Each structure stands twice: as structure tokens, then as C-alpha cells.
Amino acid sequence: MKPPSTQTVIGIREPGGPEVLRPEIRPVPLPGAGQVLVRVHAAGVNRPDVAQRQGHYPPPPGASDIPGLEIAGEVVAVGESVAAPAPGSRVTALVTGGGYAEYCLADAELALPIPDGLDFVAAAAVPETFFTVWSNVFDRGALRPGETLLVHGGTSGIGTTAIQLGKAFGARVLTTAGSAEKCAACRQLGADVAVNYRDEDFVAAVKTATGGRGADVILDMVGGSYIPRNYQAAAQDGRIVQIAFLQGSKVEIDFMRLMLKRLTHTGATLRSRPVSEKAPIARALREYVWPLLAAGRCLPVIHATFPLAEAAQAHALMESSAHIGKIVLRVAG
Template sequence: MSDRLPAAMTHIRLDGYGPPENLRPDTMPVPAPEAGELLIRVAAAGVNRPDVLQRLGNYNPPPGASPVLGLEAAGTVVACGPGTQRFAVGDSVCALTPGGGYAEYVVVPEPQCLPVPKGLSLLEAAALPETFFTVWANMFGHGRLRPGEWVLVHGGTSGIGTTAIQLAKAFGAHAIATAGSEEKCRACLDLGADHAVNYRARPFEDAVLELTGGRGVDVILDIIGGSYVPRNLKALAMDGRLVQIAYLESSTVHADFLTLMTRRLTWTGSTMRPRTVAEKGAIAADLEREVWPLIESGRVRPRIHATFPLAEAAAAHRLMESSAHIGKIMLEVAS
């Protein structure tokens, strides 16, 4: 590690599982990159729903990962571990981190790092990795969404939702989004959704069948789980795919599998954090090849709702839990 780097850094300490107030600024040693890793001076980090789950004790980091919250960041490479090949000290990168993003410095495996797309600030670039990795792997990978097909995106104004709508449209699919207010529905339409359904005003499954002439959608990207599962099955077309990426309501469901069997439906899902470095690196390569040109051309952009100083991570979590945001919530880090 360079002698010019400080020995200690500011980070956000989780002072026991519980409310946002348990997130407090503290100091800790600057980590050193090991083989195949980069040390990044963080300019900005994203706040994501898994961070809230980790704060509550429901999403523990995998073995060897930093206990500090934060699954995405962008900044400048300041040190390289042995065996790194692509990036060098001074390069600007964004990264899907194994943890540790809520800090002035973070160590990340090099395959999980990407160049900052041309035309984006470091703040904007930090809003990309967690949602873009997740949507790419699930909507296009497990969900096999193809041009001309219909996708239903639940939580259309979340970070995942705003990303999924834009990518679906950019790759030639039709998108229906759900949201909890007319304002949020308008935001979904502004992002490119063909239709937006206020789930507080009418059952989303009825609206989907009406909008598709009774056919249903080909893919559903669901973050709710629980009672949504049987309703999702009802809203799927023949050979449709339900992709589960979270369960804000419940991971326990009651559903009639006859619907799944008679309509040849697929119900699948995944998490991102436990995947291997190689698996995440493959997703990163796909994104750089297929999606980064769309970002650089302006066809797809991260939607940022609010930015907080690193020291105000608790306030950022309170906003996340309120679900009042439209797009990403970010932390700006002053190194």
C-alpha cells in the first residue's frame, strides 16, 4: 500500500442490530488489497434495501466480507493487490462490493469493478452496480426476457424498478410497472413504462390481464413475495417466468400449483451477494458490453432521488424505509 495513504479512515459502524440510529460514524484501519483486489478511495456509495436488512440482522455478510454496510461504490483506485491486470492507480471505477461501501476506502475484487461510463459523475456511477447487476442477472438471465415480450416490474420507482423499466425498454420489451401512488405511476411512465398500475387503487393482476387482452405478461420481477405469489401466477402468460429477487412481505407463500402446472410457468429467483467472484465478473463483462453503451449514449441513466453525507447514513436509511423515494438513495463520501 502506498505510504501516502492514511492509516485510518471514517466508516459507518453498525452499533448492534436495530433502528437506523444504530448507524454511527467511526474510524477503523484502511484495508489493504490482497491478491486480485483493488483499494478504492470512495467518492460515493449507494444505499440499498439489502443494507437495511443487514442493519436489522437479516442479511449477514458472507465469510471474509467486510462487516461494514455498503454493496456498491465508485471512486478512484489508490492501490492494487498482486495479480490485478486491468485497472491501475488513478483509474476511476464503480464496483459491486462484497461489503464495506459505507467508508472512505473499500477493497473490491477486480472482476467486480467497471470503468465509469463516459459522461457520468462518480456519484451517478456509484448508483449503477447493485441494481444493474441484479436486474441483468435476473430479468434477462433467469427471466430470459426477450424483445417483444411483456414484463411486469413491481416497485417501479425503487432503484431496481427504475433500472428494470429502462433496460426492458432499451432491449425492445414492453413494461408494466406497479407503484403506490399516482405520482409514482407518472414517474414510471416518464421512465418509459408502457403502463403503470397503482396497486392501492386496484388489484394489479386484474389490471395486467386487462392491459394484455387477457394474455398476461411473460416475465414478472418481484420484490414482494408472500401474498403476491399466487397473484403473480395469475398475471403470467403461458410459459411465463416469475423471478423472485426479494420478499418485502414474506418468504412464506400459499399458492395453487395447479396454475403453475397447467400454464407451464417457471418460478425462480436468486440473490447476488453469495455468488462467486467469477460469476459476478461474468455479469460485469456482460454489462460493460451490452449496457454501458446504452448509458453512454444517454438511453439509460441512473435515477437519483436524494444524496446524504456519509455521516448521515441513518437519515438515508430512514428515507429508504419510508418508501417515499423515486430512484436511488446515495451517500457522498468526503475523503
């Protein structure tokens, strides 16, 4: 099907609250070399979208200013030198922007076939979190079978993914969450221990759960006061991987514990990295994780869906932190 010349997208009128998101009419982009044009059926909503809307996370040079970092849909056109995916293919893709739209460009190497058994909504909830977790927990964090993984924010999209992948690859998983209901949800996903951080000290809970040893890998998107506490909760030779700073990125800390425990504290962003660095992650996911998705052993948790025009309501829900799992926009179909 030939795409139209114009489309409806969700633009950001100015930095601000959810109300600054509004529908706009824009041209449908044409795929360049190495790109595919996808008719979007669903698009995931993520914390970086909220940060971009607030003016804290501008798109990298050359990326669309339309929010949205993950999509699922059908390929309708391909650019030069693209052999696959072909037009008509059902794909889910990690994108640098442009997802809140009826049509979106994606790099062909980052547009993966939708795993068997997943519909477009579920498929749209996969790329951002699964790319992030694989890259940070298994690549940078080097999690190995039999080790202990501590996941902060266990009911976030990242958290629900990390719990499931950690268990699937043989780790013992501990997590933090903000209510008894959320802790129960984490345990249902496979977490061995879920700590309500409002009522318990997660450092003490981790020490108790590990017989005083601590966690081998810690995945943290909180930052702030969690940073020195992560050093306390980490095992000897532990690896702490920072992926966000919900409590802020500036903190006073004594690094002596890092030296004495031989800790590694690393971190990374995903959006600004070139395709050449993201493509190996995509290949690893297709080899090791796609079979788990197809078998139903590891699936995105969908909390709510909204029509594209209600992106502001989706952002308001995201900011409330009342959700468990992913929020997805329904675009077509």
C-alpha cells in the same frame, strides 16, 4: 496518492433502527490478490443494507461487516496479479460489503470503468441495481424483444433500472407503484402501463393491458400475497423471478396454475455468489449496457444524496419508501 492508515466508516452498533448506524475509525484495508483499493467518492444505499442493519442479512463469510454494496471512486492501490484497473482509474464497483467508508476493497473483475458522462454519485447508483436486473431479468428471466415485462416496485432503484433496461432491449413494460405520482414517474421512464396497486388489482390490469395473455416475465421483490397473484398475471410459459420478500417468504399457494401454464418460478441472491459467477454479469454489462449509459439512454434515477455521516437519515428515507429511484452517500470530493 498513498492512502492513510485509518479511515472513517459507518458501523452498525447493534441490530436496530437507523440510529444504530454510527461513524467509526477503522484501519484502511490492504488489497489482496485480485483486489483493488478504491478511495470512495460515493456509495449507494440499498434495501439489503437496511436488512443487514436490522440483523436479517448478515454479510457472507470473509466479507466486511461495514454496510454498502456499491461504490464509485478512484483506485489507489492494487493487489497481486491485478493488471487492470490501474491506480488512478475512475471505477464503479459491486462489493460484498464495506461501501460506507472512505476506502473500500473491490474485486478487480467487478470494478468497471465509469461510463462517459456519469459523475461519481450517478456511478455509485449503478452496480447493485444493474447487476441485479441484468442477472435476473435477462439471464434467469430470459426476456426477449417483443415480450411483456411486469416490474413490481417500479420506483425503487431496481424498478427504475428494470423499466429502462426492459424498454432499451425491446420489451413492453408494465409496472406497479404505490401512488399516482409514482405511477407518473414510471411512465416518464418508459413504462407502457403503470398500475397503482393501492387502487387497482394488478392482475386484472395486466390481463387488460395484454389482451388476456399476461406477462412473459415478472420481476418481484414483494413476495407474500403477490406470489399467487403473479401466477395469475403470468402468461403461458411465463417466467417469474423472485429477488426479495418485502411481504414475507412464506405463503400458502396452489401450484396447479404453475403446471397448467408451464410457469417457471426462480430466484437468486447476488451478494453471496462467488466472483466467478458475478464476473460474467460485469462483462455483459460493460458490453451491452455501458454504451446505453454513456449515450444517456438508460441512467440511474437519483432521489437524494446524504453525507456519509448522515447514513442514518439515508436509511430512514429508504424505509419510508417515499423515494423514487436511488439514495446515495457522498463520501469524498
